[in-house]
Structure formats: structure tokens, C-alpha cells
Amino acid sequence: MGSTLEIGWDEYGRLILNLCFSFVIMVLAELRQFNKHIEPIRHAFAEKEPSLDTLRSAYLRTHRLPMLAVKRIFGPHMLGLSVPSSLAAAWMIHSGLLHLPYSYIVFGIIGAVLITSMHALIEFFLTEASIPVLLRHFREEALAKHEADFSLEEHSHVSIGPKFLISCTLIGTFPLFLFSVMTQVRLGSLSGTSMRTYWAWAGLVVLLGILFSMIAALLLTRSVQRPIQQLYAAMNEVKDGSLLQMQNHYSDEFSRLVAGFNMMTKGLEVRERQNRQMLDSLFTTLAVALDARDSYTAGHSVRVAEYSVIIGRLAGMRGQELDNLHKSALLHDIGKIGVQDSVLFKEGKLTDEEFDQIKSHPVLGVNILGQIEPQEKMAPYLGGVRSHHERYDGKGYPDGLSGEGIPLFGRIIAVADAYDAMTSDRPYRQGMAHEQALGILEKGRGTQWDPELAALFLSYFGKICGSIGAGYPEKTG
Structure with missing residues (x-):
């Protein structure tokens, strides 16, 4: 100036x-x-x-x-x-x-x-x-x-919006404002009419500059904020456990960000699948190791888990809930690790003291699983482990629960456990025929076992209300 x-x-x-x-x-x-x-x-x-x-x-x-x-x-x-x-x-x-x-x-x-x-x-x-x-x-x-x-x-x-709006407006209008003021000083000798005409022209130019600058700032802000908001929403989904893939329809550096995000989620998905496979193998290995103590009960936990999943699926369970039921059933007898072999494998009649030891295994199982960290990850399995020997009429153990007060996993595993126990061979007896075991389950509906869940299991084998059908699966393991 x-x-x-x-x-x-x-x-x-x-x-x-x-x-x-x-x-x-x-x-x-x-x-x-x-x-x-x-x-x-x-x-x-x-x-x-x-x-x-x-x-x-x-x-x-x-x-x-x-x-x-x-x-x-x-x-x-x-x-x-x-x-x-x-x-x-x-x-x-x-x-x-x-x-x-x-x-x-x-x-x-x-x-x-x-x-x-x-x-x-x-x-x-x-x-x-x-x-x-x-x-x-x-x-x-x-x-x-x-x-x-x-x-x-x-x-x-x-935020990005004000940054772009202020920056673009200043960059677009600063030269116009400065030029207008300097020109005013240079043309200071003009008459009043000429000066008004000048400022009318200069004001129009400045207003147009502000308008275009603000439009450019808004468009630029939206083009940057849109992918950022989508990435932020996708990251929240990942945080909640959903490993989704973003649609990559950008043609600038955001395309590389989206591609990097998708590669990250693919890597997380692979790692999650590997962790899940390893965890499943660990649960199965624990169950097999437990059953290996006795050649007569080999495969018992795995079969109980398979039967439990059948019942759970018939009851409408899906996804994570069904997976939790499967793992809970695999470990339902984990507490027997703490029971002496002389008691666990005794062929004759158990004394009251020995039977009390047997009855303690659900609580022992919960205590064992409670030592695994993080504890909240084991919580879904504890109900089935603790309550799979509860009876629907309240005469079971260890807590004497009854009816729907018994955790759902416990009621399901109780049916599956009873069926496999009745049809499996023992040192002191041969396993029952399928028809005989199913008949006992039918008679115990509403007293020992949940009537609806037992009915689902019986229905799967072709028996409802005392009518036995054909097509029983061969016992494996």
C-alpha cells in the first residue's frame, strides 16, 4: 500500500x-x-x-x-x-x-x-x-x-470443515480485498460518483470471489469428510467384532486408505479364524484327554457335545450361542479331573462319601474353568458345566435348581449326557439299546429332564410321546 x-x-x-x-x-x-x-x-x-x-x-x-x-x-x-x-x-x-x-x-x-x-x-x-x-x-x-x-x-x-472453509475463503478473497483497498488508495482523487461506481464494481467482484471460494470449500470438505466418515463407521464395526470390507470407489489417496483397511480386516479375519480353530482344538483336546483316563468312556464328551448341538439347533440356537453350547458340553465333565480314580472307576456300589465326591465334579469344573483368563471369556460355558446334573423336578445337584431356573445349557447337556451314558458300555454293564434309552428319556420328561428339550431329542430319533420310529444313528467314538 x-x-x-x-x-x-x-x-x-x-x-x-x-x-x-x-x-x-x-x-x-x-x-x-x-x-x-x-x-x-x-x-x-x-x-x-x-x-x-x-x-x-x-x-x-x-x-x-x-x-x-x-x-x-x-x-x-x-x-x-x-x-x-x-x-x-x-x-x-x-x-x-x-x-x-x-x-x-x-x-x-x-x-x-x-x-x-x-x-x-x-x-x-x-x-x-x-x-x-x-x-x-x-x-x-x-x-x-x-x-x-x-x-x-x-x-x-x-474439524476439517471449518479448516477448508476458512482456508479457501481467505485464499480466494485475500488478493481481491487487498487489490481493492490498494486501488482505493491509488484512485483517491476520483470524484464521489466515480468512487461509488468503483466500489460497486469492486464489491461485486469480491462477493463473487467469496461465493466461489465457499462453494469450493464446501465441495472439497464433503469429498474429504465422506470417506473419513465411512472409514470411522467401518472401524467402529470392526471394534464391535464385524470384520467387514469397504467398497473402494475412490480415485485418489483415499483409495489406498480403503485398500489398506480392507487388507487389515482380511488379516484380522484370518487371524480370528486361526484363533477360533485353535480354541476349538484346545477344547476338544481337553475333552479327549479327560475321557482318555478310562477306555470305556472314550469319546463321551465329544458325543455329548454333538448331541447337545443337535438339541440346541432344534431349539432355534444359531451362531455364537450354538458354539458356546458346543464348548460347554465338551467340558461338562472337566471337574472329574479332581475326583480320585478309585472312586471314579469303582465298579461296585458307591458309599455316600464316594458319591459326594462324584457329585462335587460340576463345582470342581466351574472352579477349574474360573482360573482361565480372561474370566469373562469363560463365563458362557460355566452354566452348562455346573448345572448338567440338575433335575427338572429340583432333585438334582449341586444346587437343587428346578424347571427353567436351571440354565438352558445345563438342561440341554443333561439330556445329551444321559442318553450317551445309557448307551455306552461300562466295565460293569453293557450299554442299553437305543430304544430302551429313548424310552427312559420319554418317561423322565418333566421330572428328570426338561420336557420340551427331551421331546426335541426324541423327535430327532423318531420318538414322540412313546412312539418309537426307525433310523437311529450308530454310536461313534
Whole structure:
């Protein structure tokens, strides 16, 4: 703007002195504010062993530095320069040391606001690009010295929408505003009518510039926010256990992000499948190892699990619930590990004390499984393990539960366990025929076993209400 003025060299010199004087005031005011802004950060570096609160304060202040930079530019930076220089210029005009209209001071302030806006924009993005190293340092310090993670801390941030809107508007309109003001100074000698015509034209150009800049900012914001929102929604799905694949219909760098996300979920899916297979094998191995103690009961747990899944599927179970039933049935007798062999494999009649040992195996099983971490992952299996010897009429053990007060898995496993126990060979007896075992299940419906679940099992073998059909499966294992 100074290049458009028609003044002498001595007046230019006074303007430069005014600018230098104002610049010193600006530097002092801005340094004071800057030192205040970085005080928590400086304090964290000054301490040999910074506390967690000190590190958290420095971490959060570092996140705020970009916005604080904008405030500093619009505060002590702009005012520290503009206010003293405007007052000094007004005094020089009043004293005759500067031959300019007072209106030029207003134009100068407008120009200062325009320059400050662009300066603040650049300062915001430069500061935002420089703070990650500080954030990483404070986070690592907190992790190393206090085992605390700041990565999930709430922090001040500016969303993409306002960033793009303000940036595009400033970039699109800053040259127009500045050119209009400088032209006003240059054409200061025009008549009132000509000046009004000029500002009508300049105002239209500026408005069109603002309009196009805002439209461009909105379109750009939407094109960036849409894939970000989709990625964020997809990550929430992954967090909840759904390993979905995103549709990749982008033609820019977001295409690589989506492709990377899909590769990540594919990798997680493979790992999840491997973990599931390993867990299934582990449960089966435990069941087989338990049954291996006695050659006469070999395969008992696996068969009970198969029968339980049949009943569960007929009862409407699907997916994870059916899988939980299968695992619970595989481990239903795990507590027998704690029962002495002399009692467990005794061929004659058990004494009361020995029978009490046998009856303790459901509770022992729950105690064993309760030692496995994480405990909440084992919780779905405990009900079936503890209650598979409860009776529908309440005369079972260990808790004497009755009816639907018995956990569903326990009621299902009770039917499957009884059928396999009756049809399996023992050292002291031959296994029953299928028809005989099914007849006992029919008679025990509503007393020993859940009537509906027992009916489902009988129906699968072609027997309902005493009518026996053909087509029984051969016992395996």
C-alpha cells in the first residue's frame, strides 16, 4: 500500500520510523503471550522427573498450540503493530508531519486485518505440522514413567470443515480485498460518483470471489469428510467384532486408505479364524484327554457335545450361542479331573462319601474353568458345566435348581449326557439299546429332564410321546 502513496521521501522516512517503533511493541507483546502459551511445555522439559499431571498439561497444551497461534496473531501480533502505528500516524497527520487523509489510517487497518488473516492461516498449518514430535515425546514419557497413555485423551481440535472453509475463503478473497483497498488508495482523487461506481464494481467482484471460494470449500470438505466418515463407521464395526470390507470407489489417496483397511480386516479375519480353530482344538483336546483316563468312556464328551448341538439347533440356537453350547458340553465333565480314580472307576456300589465326591465334579469344573483368563471369556460355558446334573423336578445337584431356573445349557447337556451314558458300555454293564434309552428319556420328561428339550431329542430319533420310529444313528467314538 505504501507504494501507491504520493508523498515525499521525508514522509516515507517518518512512516518507516513509525513502523519500526510499532514493530518493537508488537515483538514485546507477542513474546510475552508466546511465553505464557508454552509455559506448561517448558515446565515439563525443565523437570527431571515430571509428574503425570505435568505431562498431561503439556500434552494438552501442545494440542492447542495451532489455535493459540491464531489467537496470538490476531491479538498481540496485529494489535501490537496496528494500534501504536495508527495512533502515531494520526498524530503525525494532525501535526502536519504527514500529509495524508485520515481515511488512509482506516485503509491501513483493513490491510492489516487482511495480512493478519493470511498470516494466521499459514501459522496454524505450520504449527500443526510441527507439534507431532512434542506430542509423541510427552506420550512416551507418560508411558515410560507412569504407565499412562494420553493417546485417548480429549484434546482441542478443529474439524476439517471449518479448516477448508476458512482456508479457501481467505485464499480466494485475500488478493481481491487487498487489490481493492490498494486501488482505493491509488484512485483517491476520483470524484464521489466515480468512487461509488468503483466500489460497486469492486464489491461485486469480491462477493463473487467469496461465493466461489465457499462453494469450493464446501465441495472439497464433503469429498474429504465422506470417506473419513465411512472409514470411522467401518472401524467402529470392526471394534464391535464385524470384520467387514469397504467398497473402494475412490480415485485418489483415499483409495489406498480403503485398500489398506480392507487388507487389515482380511488379516484380522484370518487371524480370528486361526484363533477360533485353535480354541476349538484346545477344547476338544481337553475333552479327549479327560475321557482318555478310562477306555470305556472314550469319546463321551465329544458325543455329548454333538448331541447337545443337535438339541440346541432344534431349539432355534444359531451362531455364537450354538458354539458356546458346543464348548460347554465338551467340558461338562472337566471337574472329574479332581475326583480320585478309585472312586471314579469303582465298579461296585458307591458309599455316600464316594458319591459326594462324584457329585462335587460340576463345582470342581466351574472352579477349574474360573482360573482361565480372561474370566469373562469363560463365563458362557460355566452354566452348562455346573448345572448338567440338575433335575427338572429340583432333585438334582449341586444346587437343587428346578424347571427353567436351571440354565438352558445345563438342561440341554443333561439330556445329551444321559442318553450317551445309557448307551455306552461300562466295565460293569453293557450299554442299553437305543430304544430302551429313548424310552427312559420319554418317561423322565418333566421330572428328570426338561420336557420340551427331551421331546426335541426324541423327535430327532423318531420318538414322540412313546412312539418309537426307525433310523437311529450308530454310536461313534
